Amino acid sequence: MPHDNRDLGREVRDRIKRTGEKYQEALTAIRDGCRFIFADDVERFLAGEGRRGVPHEEAEDKEFLLAGLRNWVSECYTCGDPGDASAEDITIQLVVASYDPDLSPATKLLELRRNHARCAPSQLLWVNQKDLSSAPDHTTMCLRDQSLLEGTFAVTPRSVMLPADLGLDPQVAEPALLINVEVAEDRGRGAAPWLSELERVFWLPAGFSERFTEATVKPGWSVRLVQGYQSSLAPNWVAIRVAESSREDEPPGHLYLGALDIPAAWSEALPATGTRGRILVLVGPRALNREVPLVSAEFEPGQLGELLEDGAFLRAYLPFIHDQVGTQGAPLLGASGYVHGPDGPKRG
Ligand SMILES: [Zn+2]
Numbered sequence: 169m170p171h172d173n174r175d176l177g178r179e180v181r182d183r184i185k186r187t188g189e190k191y192q193e194a195l196t197a198i199r200d201g202c203r204f205i206f207a208d209d210v211e212r213f214l215a216g217e218g219r220r221g222v223p224h225e226e227a228e229d230k231e232f233l234l235a236g237l238r239n240w241v242s243e244c245y246t247c248g249d250p251g252d253a254s255a256e257d258i259t260i261q262l263v264v265a266s267y268d269p270d271l272s273p274a275t276k277l278l279e280l281r282r283n284h285a286r287c288a289p290s291q292l293l294w295v296n297q298k299d300l301s302s303a304p305d306h307t308t309m310c311l312r313d314q315s316l317l318e319g320t321f322a323v324t325p326r327s328v329m330l331p332a333d334l335g336l337d338p339q340v341a342e343p344a345l346l347i348n349v350e351v352a353e354d355r356g357r358g359a360a361p362w363l364s365e366l367e368r369v370f371w372l373p374a375g376f377s378e379r380f381t382e383a384t385v386k387p388g389w390s391v392r393l394v395q396g397y398q399s400s401l402a403p404n405w406v407a408i409r410v411a412e413s414s415r416e417d418e419p420p421g422h423l424y425l426g427a428l429d430i431p432a433a434w435s436e437a438l439p440a441t442g443t444r445g446r447i448l449v450l451v452g453p454r455a456l457n458r459e460v461p462l463v464s465a466e467f468e469p470g471q472l473g474e475l476l477e478d479g480a481f482l483r484a485y486l487p488f489i490h491d492q493v494g495t496q497g498a499p500l501l502g503a504s505g506y507v508h509g510p511d512g513p514k515r516g
Pocket of ligand 1: 244245246247248249283284287
């Protein structure tokens with residue numbers, strides 16, 4: 169439909185009143201015959217603000233989105249009724265993955281939602297890309313031994329206090345992370361040979377040692393402990409990293425990424441908030457004289473000390489990141505997560 173100049177001017181002003189767009193944007197939208205509305209923060213995201221880990225050539229900008237949206241006639245995300253951008257205002261919502269070095273190192277555009285303007289505003293919604301289970305769980309890892317049999321292990325981390333007389337400082341009990349490994353599939357050989365093989369090909373080359381020295385692990389190994397993560401994920405979790413990420417948009421390799429029970433006394437004994445220190449990590453149990461020591465779910469007082477004195481665990485200090493992200497709440501977004509800022513949950 170050809171526009172009379174005066175009509176066009178009025179139409180542009182009306183549109184600016186509704187959308188808050190700049191004159192040129194409103195004019196272009198009307199000339200294109202589409203009535204999509206982008207909020208300021210949506211515009212800024214599409215212009216590159218807050219983006220991390222997304223290669224430039226893969227980043228969607230506004231032109232790219234509009235090209236895909238032309239002549240769009242489809243259902244409104246909120247009410248489900250048809251919406252026609254050539255005839256009515258349609259708002260654009262972007263659902264974007266929040267940055268987290270372990271959960272989502274790239275702020276990817278996860279979903280584009282179109283709504284009638286009367287149903288929902290244009291918005292930028294930051295969510296967690298990955299859900300962790302709410303309770304401590306195990307992860308499994310596979311290892312191929314010399315005979316090319318594949319062993320499967322269940323890995324469960326536990327927060328433990330090392331008795332004062334067993335740590336580096338004989339006066340003070342020391343918080344440590346115990347990584348308990350169970351043979352999930354022994355293929356009729358019993359657990360001991362699998363644990364010995366795991367020690368030989370995995371723990372020892374990584375730098376874990378029997379002696380209580382300050383053993384240094386290979387580069388790429390580190391522990392990141394996160395407390396108070398405001399999301400649908402477990403608020404307290406740990407990432408045990410065993411390899412650097414190979415690409416900026418890929419997470420590091422994890423031995424374990426999941427919830428962790430964090431008793432207050434243990435947490436308070438850790439290096440101060442925000443510091444990069446080191447944490448003692450115990451791994452095991454080891455097969456001792458072809459026997460596997462029993463590690464119960466709850467230690468009796470003194471039992472950990474006995475196990476350590478028997479040599480049931482290897483140990484090393486790992487680079488440690490203690491991330492206390494605070495407790496500021498954020499609105500819930502459906503089942504997929506909470507809304508928060510581009511850098512993950514707000515820091516307290
Ligand atoms: Zn609607």
